[in-house]
Amino acid sequence: MTIQEEIRALKESRDAVILAHYYVEPEVQELADYVGDSFYLSKVAAGLQCKVLVFCGVSFMGESACLLSPEKEVLMPDPAADCPMAHMVTEDEVLKYRGYYDDLAVVCYINSTAEIKSWSDVCVTSANAVDIVRRLPQKNILFIPDKNLGRYVAAQVPEKNVLLVNGCCPVHQEMQLAELQALKEAHPEAAVCVHPECNEEVTALADYVGSTSGIIKFASASKGQEFIIGTEVGVLYKLQAENPDKRFYFVETTPICRDMKLVTLEKVLAVLKDGGSRVTVPAELAEKAKKPLERMLALAK
Known part of the structure; x- marks a missing residue:
């Protein structure tokens, strides 16, 4: 039995749903029941009818799911995955x-x-x-x-x-204008799409500024064939899946959220097996x- 098959079997037996952010590893996104940005996942988590939520993302996402769905067991594959x-x-x-x-x-x-x-x-x-x-x-x-x-x-x-x-x-703030300009010079026909978490110099160069889901929608709806993407590289999986004939470029200093990358299939399997890393928020704070x-x-x- 593959690790994917083990996870699916455990998910069914525990009445669990797996939620994943666009920035986690592609193999985790591929296995998840729902993949999206923070807004989409917060809406989904609040409306799901299940006993267990496995949140493949960083700690604030698990907390938000716990706040909106206090009756559910919310599990984080890696409790050390945080957002500075x-x-x-x-x-x-x-x-x-x-x-x-x-x-x-x-x-x-x-x-x-x-x-x-x-x-x-x-x-x-x-x-x-x-x-x-x-x-x-x-x-x-x-x-x-x-x-x-x-x-x-x-x-x-x-x-x-x-x-x-x-x-x-830090990932978006540290994106360098010079690296973005070099990409634009190399690919003059490419539309520049960046996240509003980027610094002012970078967003000023953009053809489109929007959320991760907004960037995906823009690229999918566009007649253009080339795009320079100014956000975390994990979004490439969804961009390529929806647009196999289009080309996407990232700056030389690849924007990687190390915390998001802590989430692996092995950790998803482990948390489903042992139920550890459960998210809790004190009642008064919640x-x-x-x-x-x-x-x-x-x-x-």
Whole structure:
């Protein structure tokens, strides 16, 4: 029996569903029941009828699934898979801004810990941030923790006063403009598609800026044949699967999220066998942290 067959058999016996982010290894995406970005997976997790969720991603994703589906057993194949940006704001910073502005909404990128969500008014993802911020009644928006996504949102909703902290995704922040320009010179017909977590210089060069799922949709719908992709390299699996005749290029310093790559088929099998690495959120924290997630799902309908 192959490892894939073992996982499928255990999944059926345990009434489990496997969710995987686009950034995990291709063989994990191939085996998963659902593959997507944070917004898609958060919606799916909340609506599934099963006993067990195996979340192939990083820790904040497992926490979010636990918050939205407290009756389910949420398992992480590798509990060490974390997101540095998910920790990049303090409660003191949030309280400082709340003290400055009476008319303030704290908008929290879903790429954050449950504790940070508990300080917030609403969560967003890169796919829905602009629409949700635009719909909020408050003029003043504290966007946490990603300064790059927050800056992108601010440019799309100039009627709002968007305030930022200094968090970022290291993988996207460190993408080099010079490497992107070299790719563009080598492939002048290629459309440049980048994630809004990238730094300002990189997004300024892009033909399309959007979430991981947005990049996939753009490339699939485009009549073009070549694309320069400015996000984590794991998305290549889905891009090639949907567009076998198109060509995709990544910068020389390959954008790799080492935490996402910690998730392997062997670890998926192990967690289904022993049930370890179960995600838990303390009840008092969960009550506060799930409210901004629920508000996000309501506003994003």
